[in-house]
Amino acid sequence: MAAAENKEMKRTGHRGRRFGTLALLSVGALLAAILLGLVFGASGVGVGDVWVLATGQDMAAKARSILVSIRIPRVLAGVLAGAAFSVSGALIQEVLDNPLASPNIIGANSGAGLAVLTVSALATVGIALPLPLPAAAFLGALVASGLILLVSSRTGVSRLTVVLAGVAVNAVFSAGMNAVLIIAPNAYLGSSTYLVGGLSGIVMSDLGLPAVLICAGIVLASLLAPRLNVLSLGSQAAHAVGVPVALLRAAGLAIASLLAGASVSFSGLIGFIGLMVPHVARRFVGHDLRRVIPVSALWGAAFTVAADLLARTLFAPYELPVGILMSAVGGPFFIFLLMKGKGYRDE
Amino acid sequence: MSDVLTFQDISFGYGERKLFEGFSLAIPEGGITAVLGPNGCGKSTLLSLAEGMLKPACGAVLLSGTDTLSLSAKERARLLAMLPQVHRTPSMKVRDLVACGRYVHMGPFGQLEKADWDKVDEAISLMGLEGLRDRNARKLSGGERQRAFLAMTVAQGARTLLLDEPTTYLDVRAALDLMQLVRRLADEQRTTIVCVTHDVDLALRFSDGICVLGSARPTQLLAEGTPEEIAGSSVLAASLGISAVRFAHAGEQAYGIFPADAV
Numbered sequence: 072m073a074a075a076e077n078k079e080m081k082r083t084g085h086r087g088r089r090f091g092t093l094a095l096l097s098v099g100a101l102l103a104a105i106l107l108g109l110v111f112g113a114s115g116v117g118v119g120d121v122w123v124l125a126t127g128q129d130m131a132a133k134a135r136s137i138l139v140s141i142r143i144p145r146v147l148a149g150v151l152a153g154a155a156f157s158v159s160g161a162l163i164q165e166v167l168d169n170p171l172a173s174p175n176i177i178g179a180n181s182g183a184g185l186a187v188l189t190v191s192a193l194a195t196v197g198i199a200l201p202l203p204l205p206a207a208a209f210l211g212a213l214v215a216s217g218l219i220l221l222v223s224s225r226t227g228v229s230r231l232t233v234v235l236a237g238v239a240v241n242a243v244f245s246a247g248m249n250a251v252l253i254i255a256p257n258a259y260l261g262s263s264t265y266l267v268g269g270l271s272g273i274v275m276s277d278l279g280l281p282a283v284l285i286c287a288g289i290v291l292a293s294l295l296a297p298r299l300n301v302l303s304l305g306s307q308a309a310h311a312v313g314v315p316v317a318l319l320r321a322a323g324l325a326i327a328s329l330l331a332g333a334s335v336s337f338s339g340l341i342g343f344i345g346l347m348v349p350h351v352a353r354r355f356v357g358h359d360l361r362r363v364i365p366v367s368a369l370w371g372a373a374f375t376v377a378a379d380l381l382a383r384t385l386f387a388p389y390e391l392p393v394g395i396l397m398s399a400v401g402g403p404f405f406i407f408l409l410m411k412g413k414g415y416r417d418e
Numbered sequence: 419m420s421d422v423l424t425f426q427d428i429s430f431g432y433g434e435r436k437l438f439e440g441f442s443l444a445i446p447e448g449g450i451t452a453v454l455g456p457n458g459c460g461k462s463t464l465l466s467l468a469e470g471m472l473k474p475a476c477g478a479v480l481l482s483g484t485d486t487l488s489l490s491a492k493e494r495a496r497l498l499a500m501l502p503q504v505h506r507t508p509s510m511k512v513r514d515l516v517a518c519g520r521y522v523h524m525g526p527f528g529q530l531e532k533a534d535w536d537k538v539d540e541a542i543s544l545m546g547l548e549g550l551r552d553r554n555a556r557k558l559s560g561g562e563r564q565r566a567f568l569a570m571t572v573a574q575g576a577r578t579l580l581l582d583e584p585t586t587y588l589d590v591r592a593a594l595d596l597m598q599l600v601r602r603l604a605d606e607q608r609t610t611i612v613c614v615t616h617d618v619d620l621a622l623r624f625s626d627g628i629c630v631l632g633s634a635r636p637t638q639l640l641a642e643g644t645p646e647e648i649a650g651s652s653v654l655a656a657s658l659g660i661s662a663v664r665f666a667h668a669g670e671q672a673y674g675i676f677p678a679d680a681v
Contacts (some may be wrong), residue, residue, distance in 0.1 A: 294526075294527060294528070295528075296528065297524060297527070297528025297529070298521075298524065298528055300508075300510070300514075300518075301518045301521050303506075303508035303509070303510070304508055304515075304518055305502070305504065305506055307466075307469075307471060307500075307502040307504070308500070308501075308502050308518075308567070308570075309518075309521075310469060310470075310471055310491075311469055311495065311498075311499060311500035311501075311502065311571075311580075312495055312499070312518055312519055312521040312522070312570070312574055313491045313492050313494065313495025313496075313521050313522035313574075314491065314521055315491045357509060357510075357554075358508065358509040358510065359510065359514075
């Protein structure tokens with residue numbers, strides 16, 4: 072008995088250390104992805120140039136302008152979008168108690184996208200709404216997830232029904248987006264890329280407000296994580312220990328909408344990552360959201376920056392929208408993980 | 419002895435079908451009260467009404483004299499704990515699972531004080547789970563899981579505990595062990611326990627009082643009494659179609675269950 076206990080303690084002590092190592096490795100991977108993203112591209116910029124810029128020394132005007140006005144915004148956009156969609160997915164999966172849910176599946180992304188395209192289209196015909204795009208996108212995502220919450224809060228609704236409702240909401244908002252693009256083809260620059268998610272042509276001023284919203288969202292999600300963990304008892308047991316279940320789920324979905332909306336406002340509808348990254352994270356760190364959230368943020372950011380680097384260099388001078396590449400690379404990898412993990416059940 | 423949980427003139431139904439109409443039941447303070455009745459008679463619904471998960475169309479559920487619906491989630495959780503029947507075991511360590519019982523004591527960042535962790539460890543010891551403290555709850559046997567959930571309700575520190583078919587998925591020995599632990603909670607911690615169950619033999623053996631619900635709709639309370647009174651009357655035959663015969667062995671009492679027409 073004592074020996075078994077001792078073994079158990081060793082195992083969990085080992086676990087704790089393992090998480091520390093994993094977190095450090097993740098930060099390292101993200102930094103590496105960022106550096107590679109800054110250095111590689113259509114025109115050469117050296118690692119030395121990045122160092123020179125970072126330390127504030129004088130440098131060649133051309134390298135400087137490539138870094139400052141193209142590469143840095145683009146890499147930053149990848150970091151923000153990757154972290155935002157991944158944390159949003161982790162929240163949605165926990166709140167809806169549904170491993171099939173994610174911001175694109177429940178329609179939060181298309182809700183945000185429709186809001187962005189509508190506001191942009193109105194602006195082209197001279198109706199300027201006093202609403203910055205990220206805020207409009209947040210509201211669009213909030214409407215979609217509100218609808219899903221409404222469906223899922225009815226008693227006796229199965230997890231399958233929730234996903235089906237998401238598919239329906241998604242269909243309606245996607246139809247709306249396509250309608251806006253047909254009526255006002257010039258509403259949004261690069262609109263074909265927008266629907267699959269892409270990071271080309273992003274400038275720093277697009278990122279200010281989304282960056283603030285996304286950081287706020289991740290902080291709020293982390294603060295709520297210990298409470299959201301209790302939801303995994305199931306709604307009846309959670310209610311019994313004093314969790315205001317409906318309120319907590321609504322808060323979780325609102326934060327998820329904030330994250331997805333803020334990101335959709337500049338990156339378009341990058342879909343797959345929000346479903347995949349939280350799953351991969353849970354396989355490595357377990358179901359505790361206090362770990363899943365930071366790890367999802369780091370891995371999502373690193374994966375998006377790396378995928379975007381490939382998307383713009385693989386077929387240079389042509390460029391793929393990053394959303395396409397992420398699905399093309401991430402899909403098979405995800406299937407590989409699912410098949411490798413025999414008996415892996417994400418109940 | 420005063421009543422700690424009172425169902426007062428409850429009317430409730432799912433959709434058109436009336437499950438309860440003017441139903442009243444009072445649970446006395448202290449001891450174990452078992453609620454027996456056929457499938458679909460609303461035993462579990464009564465617990466959900468007490469917890470405020472469901473709202474009665476008419477009437478009220480009183481917890482020490484206060485309408486449960488007028489309590490905040492926090493106030494209610496301090497008075498009333500519940501072990502629901504359908505719970506998926508979350509993937510967390512036993513100690514973290516038990517700590518969920520301290521939810522209402524969480525600080526602004528979701529942290530718990532040392533006093534809370536002491537309560538958690540106390541509950542773990544009481545349920546004999548010391549060796550499994552750091553084990554993932556999904557890796558436990560059925561009986562161990564149920565004890566871990568029971569430890570969670572103990573850590574909650576409520577004076578009244580509702581159990582919804584706590585022994586349904588357990589093998590025979592694990593069910594006996596669990597009911598023994600429940601008995602200890604009633605005797606040593608002075609917790610008032612309401613146990614909805616299908617295991618009539620366990621209910622008769624471990625309870626202080628039995629309530630029997632009928633099979634007709636709307637559901638009526640057929641009888642209340644001590645296990646001896648209930649087993650000695652014809653009410654089990656009327657409600658469940660069974661009769662219970664008492665046995666004594668090595669100073670302990672148990673009940674054997676027979677179809678009512680066979681005895």
